[in-house]
Amino acid sequence: MFESLEMTHPDPILTLSEHFMSDTNPRKIDLGIGLYKDKNGNTPVMESVRIAESSIVDRAVDKVYKGSSGLDGFCDVISWLLFRARSNLIEYGRVLSIQTIGGTGAIRLAAEFLKQINPKKGVWVSDPTWGNHIDIFSHVGMQVSYYPYQEIGGDLNFPVMLESIRKIPEGDVVVLHGCGHNPTGFDLSKYQWGAVLEVVKERGLFPVIDMAYHGLANDLCDDVYCVELFSDHLDEMLVAYSCSKSFGLYRDRVGALVVLGKSRDSCVKAKLHLARLARVSISSPAIHGALIVSEILSSPDLKRMWVGELNLMSIKIKAARKVLINEARMQGCDDTFRNVCSGVGLFSLIPVGREDVGMLREVFCIYMLDSGRINLSGVNNNNVGYVVSSIKTLLG
């Protein structure tokens, strides 16, 4: 059977990371994979995570299975983290969460669930978007289409985006990035979220909000604006939540799919269906990282510490944007880095072609995605001059 397989390619983002690791040039700079990096280019374990982890390891009495919906305590703290300002929804039973294998697992579960409920519905993602959105929804057999988001090499094209969403067939699924849009870094303003909500209501669209960078675009409150707004006006939606970046738990694979339903009964039913779907793919999720998150979020001291660390990360990403823009100004090529000014969160797209990206990697040992997406936290005072001058040299 394997002889007849067609050749396929490994995932470009993960492969890029492997190439970076094996590059022996001391000048190498990683602006590729979406990891938060400190000023030395490292991704250290957060202090709150370290404390919570050692406490749960010390207290562990067993490692027996949990159910398909994961750790109840974790599901509760994630619902509260997202809907703290809408606690009535939790109290009415209109919000329930199920634990997943990272944000990816949440998107996958959402896709399978939506496909099962209505096999004919299509799904709409932003152009551009995180590549795995397209792969996951296509994989479950949903027709994936695009709404424009960024003008080629330019700004967020909101009027065109909105008009395009207005034309989506009634009842289709629309995927929206909650904050820190990957890859553009362009988030919607409050006014723009309001306009999208109106169209979502008008067309009866079903929103899936992907929340993979909570706290890293602005802060924990600001970053859930769209979740709160949509939950004030809609009966149903799904939020795919990732703990990978905001808790630095990347390889522990912690996430949740959060259900907003019309009633307690419908939420319970939805969660049971999701648990059945989880059972046939993963049986039950990995608990270690979920224990860490629930330990942090249920201890006031640890939570305070985590919020402080997260805020600092967010501030540092903003500072890295400034450092890059200032350097670009000094070197007289600020136009190339124009998008960096108006974006938030980890990412920005710079206007370089695939070949330029290859040259940057081969000649200058600067690693970024083929799309020109850069991870701002990889830029620091030590490497910014080299990053800007290399890109400037290449683009002439």
Ligand code: PMP
């Ligand atoms: N959604 C988006 C937009 C992402 O960028 C990512 C991570 N790159 C995910 C979801 C998935 O996150 P996780 O690593 O938790 O699976």
